[in-house]
Amino acid sequence: MEHIIKNGIVYDPLNEVNGEQMDICIKDGKIVDSVSEDANVTDASGQIIMPGGVDPHTHIAGAKVNVGRMIRPEDSKKDAESLAGIKRAGSGFSVPSTFMTGYRYAKMGYTTAMEAAMPPLLARHTHEEFVDTPIIDHAAYPLFGNNWFVMDYLKEGDLDKCAAYVSWLLKSTKGYTIKIVNPAGTEAWAWGGNVHGINDPAPYFDVTGADIIKGLAEVNEMLGLPHPIHLHCNDLGHPGNYETTLASFDIPKGIKVNPKHGSREAVLYATHVQFHSYGGTNWRDFVSEAPKIADYVNKNDHIVIDVGQVTLDETTTMTADGPMEYDLHTLNGLKWANCDVELETGSGVVPFLYSPRAPVPSAQWGVGLELFLLVNDPGKICLTTDSPNAGPFTRYPRVMAWLMSNRYRTDMIENKIHKWAQRKTSIATLDREYSLYEIAQISRSTPAKVLGLSDTKGHLGVGADADISIFNFNPETQDPSADYMAVEEALSNASYVFKDGEIVVKDGAVVNIGIHGRTYWVNSLYDAELEKQVEAEVEKVFKQYYSVNFANYPVQDEYLPRSNPVNGVME
Amino acid sequence: MSEIILTPKEQPQVPLEANTITPDSFAGKNIDEISNIAIWNGNKQFRLSEFFDVQGESAENPSEIKIIIDGDIYNTKRIGQSMTAGEITVKGNANMYVGAEMDGGKITVEGNVGSWAGQDMKGGELTVLGNAGDYVGSAYRGDWRGMSGGLITIHGNVGNEIAEYMLGGKMVIKGNVAIMPGIHMNGGLLIIEGNVVARTGGEMKGGTIVVKGVIDEFLAGFKYLGVERNIEVEGEIIEGAFYKFKGDLATKGASGIVYAAVAGNGHIVPK
Numbered sequence: 001m002e003h004i005i006k007n008g009i010v011y012d013p014l015n016e017v018n019g020e021q022m023d024i025c026i027k028d029g030k031i032v033d034s035v036s037e038d039a040n041v042t043d044a045s046g047q048i049i050m051p052g053g054v055d056p057h058t059h060i061a062g063a064k065v066n067v068g069r070m071i072r073p074e075d076s077k078k079d080a081e082s083l084a085g086i087k088r089a090g091s092g093f094s095v096p097s098t099f100m101t102g103y104r105y106a107k108m109g110y111t112t113a114m115e116a117a118m119p120p121l122l123a124r125h126t127h128e129e130f131v132d133t134p135i136i137d138h139a140a141y142p143l144f145g146n147n148w149f150v151m152d153y154l155k156e157g158d159l160d161k162c163a164a165y166v167s168w169l170l171k172s173t174k175g176y177t178i179k180i181v182n183p184a185g186t187e188a189w190a191w192g193g194n195v196h197g198i199n200d201p202a203p204y205f206d207v208t209g210a211d212i213i214k215g216l217a218e219v220n221e222m223l224g225l226p227h228p229i230h231l232h233c234n235d236l237g238h239p240g241n242y243e244t245t246l247a248s249f250d251i252p253k254g255i256k257v258n259p260k261h262g263s264r265e266a267v268l269y270a271t272h273v274q275f276h277s278y279g280g281t282n283w284r285d286f287v288s289e290a291p292k293i294a295d296y297v298n299k300n301d302h303i304v305i306d307v308g309q310v311t312l313d314e315t316t317t318m319t320a321d322g323p324m325e326y327d328l329h330t331l332n333g334l335k336w337a338n339c340d341v342e343l344e345t346g347s348g349v350v351p352f353l354y355s356p357r358a359p360v361p362s363a364q365w366g367v368g369l370e371l372f373l374l375v376n377d378p379g380k381i382c383l384t385t386d387s388p389n390a391g392p393f394t395r396y397p398r399v400m401a402w403l404m405s406n407r408y409r410t411d412m413i414e415n416k417i418h419k420w421a422q423r424k425t426s427i428a429t430l431d432r433e434y435s436l437y438e439i440a441q442i443s444r445s446t447p448a449k450v451l452g453l454s455d456t457k458g459h460l461g462v463g464a465d466a467d468i469s470i471f472n473f474n475p476e477t478q479d480p481s482a483d484y485m486a487v488e489e490a491l492s493n494a495s496y497v498f499k500d501g502e503i504v505v506k507d508g509a510v511v512n513i514g515i516h517g518r519t520y521w522v523n524s525l526y527d528a529e530l531e532k533q534v535e536a537e538v539e540k541v542f543k544q545y546y547s548v549n550f551a552n553y554p555v556q557d558e559y560l561p562r563s564n565p566v567n568g569v570m571e
Numbered sequence: 572m573s574e575i576i577l578t579p580k581e582q583p584q585v586p587l588e589a590n591t592i593t594p595d596s597f598a599g600k601n602i603d604e605i606s607n608i609a610i611w612n613g614n615k616q617f618r619l620s621e622f623f624d625v626q627g628e629s630a631e632n633p634s635e636i637k638i639i640i641d642g643d644i645y646n647t648k649r650i651g652q653s654m655t656a657g658e659i660t661v662k663g664n665a666n667m668y669v670g671a672e673m674d675g676g677k678i679t680v681e682g683n684v685g686s687w688a689g690q691d692m693k694g695g696e697l698t699v700l701g702n703a704g705d706y707v708g709s710a711y712r713g714d715w716r717g718m719s720g721g722l723i724t725i726h727g728n729v730g731n732e733i734a735e736y737m738l739g740g741k742m743v744i745k746g747n748v749a750i751m752p753g754i755h756m757n758g759g760l761l762i763i764e765g766n767v768v769a770r771t772g773g774e775m776k777g778g779t780i781v782v783k784g785v786i787d788e789f790l791a792g793f794k795y796l797g798v799e800r801n802i803e804v805e806g807e808i809i810e811g812a813f814y815k816f817k818g819d820l821a822t823k824g825a826s827g828i829v830y831a832a833v834a835g836n837g838h839i840v841p842k
């Protein structure tokens with residue numbers, strides 16, 4: 001099947017194409033140099049063309065997402081779509097059902113989205129939901145930061161065994177990266193407590209957050225993983241936490257980057273940094289310290305961050321940071337769910353209202369935008385809302401419009417939101433506006449590169465997967481800064497989306513679900529002998545402590561309709 | 572007022588979803604068009620005329636329309652859902668969700684109704700001459716923001732968890748109530764003229780509950796404040812002597828008020 005997209009205005013940062021009118025040729029799901037006369041033609045005159053969007057951090061599949069759906073029937077009620085054409089019915093504003101998740105990403109021109117927190121024990125459930133999530137390519141990040149085996153091996157100082165364990169677990173769960181959430185803190189929560197900062201040890205294991213970050217960052221490079229460690233820092237959401245954040249950022253500095261696939265330069269990926277950029281000592285004297293965080297990112301090359309932009313919506317928070325979710329429940333008094341995942345991790349879910357009229361959410365809105373506007377290089381920062389924690393992913397087009405239009409932000413600051421945005425952050429003084437090229441960086445090329453997938457994702461060069469988004473906004477006649485509503489609307493409803501070379505969205509509607517999305521996972525073999533030894537140790541612990549049989553733990557290949565292993569080190 | 576008379580044919584075994592039976596959806600349509608309004612039965616759509624004979628005269632404005640349902644519609648749900656103006660009278664029983672999310676106008680049901688009557692009501696008046704099921708004037712499942720305005724009057728008895736998460740408006744129950752009236756209530760006024768089985772105002776944080784009958788079992792989370800006579804609540808004087816309680820102190824910062832008639836409730840006052 002051949003296709004040619006003609007006359008679009010292309011933004012393709014990885015190939016340094018900045019708003020040039022050019023044709024894109026597609027053959028057999030890939031971008032190619034040229035096609036024959038018989039190719040289907042799509043006319044994109046006067047429209048924006050970008051690679052398909054890549055979301056490096058979202059919560060769309062698995063146990064806690066489903067708990068979010070279950071405890072929030074009212075979230076489902078307010079946003080329901082009925083059966084239409086090839087589309088199934090679905091519901092959920094902040095936690096959409098699986099099918100609707102796939103459709104809604106596609107509608108915005110996003111073709112890849114990564115589930116950022118998978119408890120290893122519940123990997124099967126996560127992959128089952130991926131099976132029912134149409135269109136988008138995906139991967140899941142297993143949680144390692146409070147894992148008993150990891151903490152045991154780190155306590156013994158045995159990095160080799162830790163690496164062998166991580167390698168085995170990534171394969172067993174079909175996971176993609178080393179996710180660390182509130183290291184040592186979620187384990188402490190199983191004992192009813194939390195840790196404060198990076199030097200507070202987990203009970204019994206006596207290893208600190210700093211030990212876990214350092215150890216796993218080294219293991220990450222020993223295994224040659226495509227993505228750096230993916231870190232949710234300690235002290236999330238607490239005034240004064242920026243010091244913990246900066247100290248955490250410094251831990252992996254100096255470790256040599258060693259990906260076996262892809263071309264990342266970072267050894268640390270820090271997520272939803274907006275929630276970690278707070279000064280002060282309580283919510284009264286709270287101030288934004290985003291400028292200090294941005295300054296650190298500007299001066300250091302070992303780190304890439306994502307923002308976790310607050311969108312000022314009613315949403316559902318969900319994270320493996322169990323103690324933080326309990327704090328949140330005591331703060332807002334709303335219903336909550338919390339669970340302990342034996343030996344591995346925990347999680348919590350609480351609804352949250354980021355009211356634009358309330359002081360704290362307005363300030364958080366400002367903090368996120370400060371990070372976007374003060375980090376100079378869009379190659380170091382990714383667009384996320386930590387969906388649905390700071391807002392649902394369906395608001396990405398709105399965040400993009402805020403970034404491209406100082407006028408839009410000024411209207412928000414002056415007319416729509418609480419004055420804390422001005423008083424507690426510097427957002428009102430920042431007049432930088434993102435270009436469409438920079439938007440393509442933070443939503444396409446930067447996440448693709450830091451994920452180690454930029455050979456086929458996040459760009460439109462020859463050899464890339466033909467994942468392409470086209471938006472009906474003419475940068476030659478329209479100005480996103482002035483016409484911010486039009487650009488938000490265009491980015492919300494792509495005029496065309498190609499996935500693996502097939503048209504899946506037309507005029508903002510899903511018209512075809514195409515072939516199933518790829519599941520990326522990391523296949524590595526650190527040391528075959530050692531991995532066997534570690535597996536035997538794990539099996540013993542299973543008999544003693546786990547509620548499932550060892551043989552039932554690994555996710556078998558049948559769970560991945562379109563398995564796409566990415567190699568790490570292979571002995 | 573233009574009257575439109577819907578005479579029910581046989582009620583189907585699977586309940587009808589009649590949220591299109593409102594003055595708002597009838598307004599500006601002639602009788603033919605009204606007869607063709609879509610109505611769900613199970614997973615299929617039908618025309619209104621397949622379940623009702625439609626007669627009378629419509630009007631441009633919903634406030635000028637009175638819908639009379641001339642018979643029993645015990646298996647029809649969502650009558651008057653989200654209506655904003657006009658009137659509906661049901662001359663028989665109706666099923667669940669009568670007047671759910673209604674924002675204005677008036678509904679009268681002469682028989683009994685199912686559960687969830689007046690769910691999330693924002694305004695208007697809902698009157699039931701018979702009994703009602705559970706969750707009268709309650710929040711949608713899972714939501715913590717319930718009825719915020721309007722008036723619900725039930726002349727008969729009601730079930731459990733009425734006025735759950737109520738925020739505002741007024742509800743009067745002339746008969747008896749099962750357990751947990753006003754659970755999680757945050758505002759508004761609930762008057763119960765009959766008796767209550769148990770757990771009045773469980774986890775309430777605000778609002779007022781007046782019980783003129785007997786409360787069999789009361790919760791421990793309420794602080795006894797003394798006897799008050801001819802109490803004034805929300806601008807209205809209710810005559811008689813009442814024990815006054817504040818609670819439910821099991822909830823942080825709670826300041827809900829429960830009045831229980833002195834007559835018959837001596838057993839719930841601390842000795």
Ligand SMILES: [Zn+2]
Nearest residue numbers: 057116386389
């Ligand atoms: Zn997250």
